[in-house]
Amino acid sequence: MTTSEELFERALGVTPGGVSSPVRAFGSVGGAPRFLASARGAYVTDVEGREYVDLVGSWGPALLGHAHPEVVAAVQEAAARGLGFGAPTLAEVELAEAVRERVPAVERLRLVSTGTEATMTAIRVARGVTGRDRVIKFAGNYHGHSDGLLAAAGSGVATLALPGSAGVPASIAAETIVLPYGDVAAVEAAFAEHGPTVAAIIYEAAPANMGVVPPPPGYNAALARIAHAHGALLIQDEVLTGFRVGPAGWWGLEAQREGWTPDLLTFGKVVGGGLPVAALGGRAEVMDALAPLGPVYQAGTLSGNPVATAAGLATLRLADDAVYARVDTASATVQAAVSEAFAAAGLPHTVQRASNLFSTVLGTDAGARDYAQVLASEAWRYPAFFHSLLRDGVYAPPSAFEAWFLSAAHDDAALDRVLAALPAAARAAAAA
Ligand code: PMP
Numbered sequence: 001m002t003t004s005e006e007l008f009e010r011a012l013g014v015t016p017g018g019v020s021s022p023v024r025a026f027g028s029v030g031g032a033p034r035f036l037a038s039a040r041g042a043y044v045t046d047v048e049g050r051e052y053v054d055l056v057g058s059w060g061p062a063l064l065g066h067a068h069p070e071v072v073a074a075v076q077e078a079a080a081r082g083l084g085f086g087a088p089t090l091a092e093v094e095l096a097e098a099v100r101e102r103v104p105a106v107e108r109l110r111l112v113s114t115g116t117e118a119t120m121t122a123i124r125v126a127r128g129v130t131g132r133d134r135v136i137k138f139a140g141n142y143h144g145h146s147d148g149l150l151a152a153a154g155s156g157v158a159t160l161a162l163p164g165s166a167g168v169p170a171s172i173a174a175e176t177i178v179l180p181y182g183d184v185a186a187v188e189a190a191f192a193e194h195g196p197t198v199a200a201i202i203y204e205a206a207p208a209n210m211g212v213v214p215p216p217p218g219y220n221a222a223l224a225r226i227a228h229a230h231g232a233l234l235i236q237d238e239v240l241t242g243f244r245v246g247p248a249g250w251w252g253l254e255a256q257r258e259g260w261t262p263d264l265l266t267f268g269k270v271v272g273g274g275l276p277v278a279a280l281g282g283r284a285e286v287m288d289a290l291a292p293l294g295p296v297y298q299a300g301t302l303s304g305n306p307v308a309t310a311a312g313l314a315t316l317r318l319a320d321d322a323v324y325a326r327v328d329t330a331s332a333t334v335q336a337a338v339s340e341a342f343a344a345a346g347l348p349h350t351v352q353r354a355s356n357l358f359s360t361v362l363g364t365d366a367g368a369r370d371y372a373q374v375l376a377s378e379a380w381r382y383p384a385f386f387h388s389l390l391r392d393g394v395y396a397p398p399s400a401f402e403a404w405f406l407s408a409a410h411d412d413a414a415l416d417r418v419l420a421a422l423p424a425a426a427r428a429a430a431a432a
Pocket of ligand 1: 145
């Protein structure tokens with residue numbers, strides 16, 4: 001039998017770091033990553049045949065659980081009709097209509113293949129529409145790996161960012177203003193200084209890429225108010241939260257209720273049901289700046305791919321209120337058990353949640369409200385916690401800074417396995 005260790009060795013010889021995307025390498029928890037062979041419902045199985053309760057959910061898409069039979073059937077039927085045409089299809093119209101039905105702020109939707117493309121294009125649209133170049137983002141918010149959005153670790157209020165990655169030209173990074181998260185005064189100060197040159201504010205609807213850091217009450221609404229007062233657009237990134245935290249994503253939990261509207265929203269993950277579909281949408285007059293109607297260019301050979309679109313459409317059609325209720329309940333159960341386990345182990349901690357998304361901040365009862373506070377936590381205790389869970393058949397996110405993802409397939413049997421594994425893992429973290 002081939003082991004994950006052997007496969008990792010082999011992978012290291014042929015692909016950088018042995019993985020197709022960095023976090024998969026277990027870099028922050030150590031050890032060889034599990035090479036997975038299959039996934040079904042709440043479980044993933046590695047190449048050695050070991051089964052784990054999965055709390056990663058393909059990093060978000062698996063809202064219904066893995067390989068839901070009806071989604072797989074929709075994909076198989078679509079594949080049998082052809083793998084791709086490079087021409088418009090009915091399913092694309094249906095998917096766009098399904099998104100608009102849930103999120104009426106999306107008057108027009110353009111399908112792309114990755115969240116990175118969605119945010120990159122949203123920014124191009126904002127620049128094209130406003131005729132301005134600068135973009136404001138927040139430290140610790142992740143929007144994919146396009147050049148301008150990698151600027152992350154801001155060196156202070158309203159400072160122009162350094163590139164967050166080698167290979168990003170300083171001239172491009174200089175167009176990104178990185179601000180600390182959650183600080184309305186910092187946003188006002190940045191607009192006071194740079195207002196007429198700012199095309200957009202982009203923000204995670206509820207940040208979940210520095211661990212989960214829920215937006216303070218009124219924060220997103222304040223971003224909307226400030227951006228619009230200065231003629232800038234508001235780009236709400238719901239790649240992670242969209243159709244996961246509720247039927248209409250974070251927009252449905254907040255903006256709709258409070259009566260304000262982002263100009264553009266970006267989606268990914270659940271909207272593709274596990275296959276490569278992402279999207280950007282928003283007000284018709286803004287979205288219609290895209291080619292072929294307008295001067296902002298964007299295109300894709302694989303955009304709206306019929307097989308991928310079938311997975312997204314089937315997933316949205318199946319994701320009814322009962323699904324969200326189940327995900328919420330499963331998440332609440334694990335959140336409570338995680339907290340109880342750390343308390344019993346005597347480890348100060350905070351479980352931070354945004355609806356059914358959550359993560360833990362270790363070493364403090366005070367939580368973390370921005371990236372600096374997240375980095376100051378005792379995340380070094382997490383690898384011991386993670387590996388104890390893994391040994392006991394629970395596949396948690398391989399980083400303290402990633403959200404935990406539950407699914408509607410996490411039934412009591414799956415949750416019981418997680419609950420049984422938590423106390424020893426928490427003690428390992430406390431002893432680290
Ligand atoms: N935005 C957010 C909020 C994300 O969480 C991610 C991916 N984790 C992206 C954008 C980028 O999406 P992708 O990995 O599909 O390019």
